[in-house]
Amino acid sequence: MGSEAKVMTNHENKTVAKNSQFIGILKEHGELIAALLSGVLIIVGWLLSKSDFTVASVGFYILAFIIGGFAKAKEGIEETIADKELNVEMLMIFAAIGSAIIGYWTEGAILIFIFALSGALETYTMNKSNREISSLMEMQPEEAMLVKNGVQKKVNVSLLQKGDHILVKPGERIPADGVVFKGQTTIDESAITGESLPIQKNKGDEVFAGTVNVTGSLTVEVTKLSSETIFQKIINLVQSAQSEKSPSQQFIEKFEGTYVKLVLVIVLLMMFLPHFLLGWSWNETFYRAMVLLVVASPCALVASIMPATLSAISNGARHGILFKGGVHLERLGALKAIAFDKTGTLTKGKPEVTDFIIIQEENEKEVKRIVASIENHSNHPLAKSIVQYVSKENIELDEPDVIEDVSGFGIRAELQGENWKIGKEAFIVKDNIIDHFNDTRENLTSEGKTIVYVERNEELIAIIALKDTVREEAREAITNLQALVGINTVMITGDNERTASAIAKEVKLDHYIAECLPETKVEHVKYLRKKYENVAMVGDGINDAPALATASVGIAMGEGSDVALETADVVLMKNELLKISKTVQLSKKMNRIIKQNIIFSISVIMLLIAANFLQVLDLPFGVIGHEGSTILVILNGLRLLRD
Secondary structure (H helix, E strand, O other): OHHHHHHHHHHHHHHHHHHHHHHHHHHHHHHHHHHHHHHHHHHHHHHHHHOOOHHHHHHHHHHHHHHHHHHHHHHHHHHHHHHOOOOHHHHHHHHHHHHHHOOOHHHHHHHHHHHHHHHHHHHHHHHHHHHHHHHHHHOOOOEEEEEEOOEEEEEEHHHOOOOOEEEEOOOOEOOOOEEEEEOOEEEEOHHHHOOOOOEEEOOOOEEOOOOEEOOOOEEEEEOOOHHHOHHHHHHHHHHHHHHOOOHHHHHHHHHHHHHHHHHHHHHHHHOOHHHHHOOOOHHHHHHHHHHHHHHOOOHHHHOOOHHHHHHHHHHHHHOOEEEOOHHHHHHHOOOOEEEEOHHHHHEEEEEEEEEEEEOOOOOHHHHHHHHHHHHOOOOOHHHHHHHHHHHOOOOOOOOOOEEEEEOOOEEEEEEOOEEEEEEOHHHOOHHHOOHHHHHHHHHHHHOOOEEEEEEEOOEEEEEEEEEEEEOOOHHHHHHHHHHOOOOEEEEEOOOOHHHHHHHHHHHOOOEEEOOOOHHHHHHHHHHHHHHHOOEEEEEOOHHHHHHHHHOOEEEEEOOOOHHHHHHOOEEEOOOOOHHHHHHHHHHHHHHHHHHHHHHHHHHHHHHHHHHHHOOOOOHHHHHHHHHHHHHHHHHHHHHHHOO
16 A cells, blocks of 8 residues: 555656646746647638638637737736826737738738747747856755754755855855865866866865866865855846846837827828728728838837847857856957956966076075075965965975065075075165176066065075966957957056056057056046047956946956956956957947847838838738748848857
8 A cells, every 4th residue: 555655656756747847837838839720720711711611710709809809908908007108019909900800810920920939939038148148057055064063954044144164065056255274176167167177276276157077075264155255246247137128228218108109109090091082992091000000119119138038148158158147248349449457367367487597606505495496485476476386396395494474575484594584676685786687687677577585694596587477368359359340559657657568569459558546547438438438447356446436337256356346347257358449349240230130120110011002012911021021120130149
């Protein structure tokens, strides 16, 4: 008996799963199914009318009206009540009813069928865009294994607090942003950065929610609440992009209400004036008024923008380019100049040792060992870079006897009975700079390199040159942007003139502006906007946020600061500068398709209206011409979904 009950339960579970799957399909494809069913009913009705089953054929046509037109009629009535404004959907309802009144059941039903089909296509576009969010949301774990006082407990991620420790096993997705507290592993960060190769993570390294722990077991210390994670911000960005309308879309929607009222007034006049002024029969007058109601409806014009915009936003999200709204996507296509921050944007933001020059006749390996041993006790970025450079040679480090960090200058130490100084030029004894070294120093500084001096017992023995290296793709990215006609490239940086000049030459920028504070960056962006009108700013740091907000379009690097991500209008989730030119090209393509759609839809409306007044356009061809143009502009917009 127990086994039978178990079998029944399994059977019921399968039935429930199938039912829920069926309901899901109905919800997603309901409009398309209704439109196709309406088409089948029209065919049956037409066949019955040809067999003299007139009453039965009318019954099938009425069913086609109800099934095919329900969704659009409901949408039109609800929007009319909410906005207190007539819309395109109401025009179509009136046109279909008017066609039925004068006995054109087939034409009215076909009108409903094609209108429903175009609506299904618009819904498909929206669903396609929504699926980008759904697929992201599925990557966000709902539960985490909280470790407290040695006890493990599963909790909802929304309950995690900063400082909590969570256990992440191999193969699991990381449920919250944090740092590795214990363990080491490789992490698949493709969901966040687009980087296909797993990245090694050790204690103290940052990890992100939604990424996959590939190999080892980790204990992660939570640094952000679930609502503040990078992953959640991505989802919020895509959602806001879908809801925010572009200026073109806003204009069309405002225009729609006025246009619909105008059409209804002209149709009312059309029902009477041609009879008295042109001698048309009452039947012909009413018929032409119904044709006008169909062909003058701005369905194609209204559908010219939204499907194209949503398709472009969806395309961008799929490639790690997140737009905060259609307005920013539209503006990108009209850019005349793009300004770049240097550190972390054009460059990697991490200085690397390029030259380690021994001045005196010293054992190079020994000097490197001592320098790295001392610098290992400093938190300065240059010191970390020097230690990293030396560690590649597998040199064992010593422990200094005395360490003194001289803020703003360098570090002083005692090691093996000798006094060492490592730091700026002003930190060492001036007389120690050897004359024949001046040329070398000039060459290094002219290349935009920072020099660190090494002094032992008040004698200069080595210099170390470091440089924030340019991203591999920076030059290609700048070249691609310059190839887009009319786009000027500018670098705005806080670095000195020499460094700025060297970087600008290396990546072949059109202009550069050096020695800028955050507030002066804003002033320069304002000047660029006056000069070029449409200007983008690309940055990643907190100091870039004011300039990002001032630009026509702010573009943030995905690995940048939270402030930059919040302020920017566009976010490149993977720090790929090459994506910027692709983003501009996507915008230009979208704007081009929207223009094509608008010109085409207006031309078709004018042509059909003229043909109707000349009495050469019958209702069936009016329906096909009008609704066919709507489907064509939607399909044209859907081209933006392709790579």
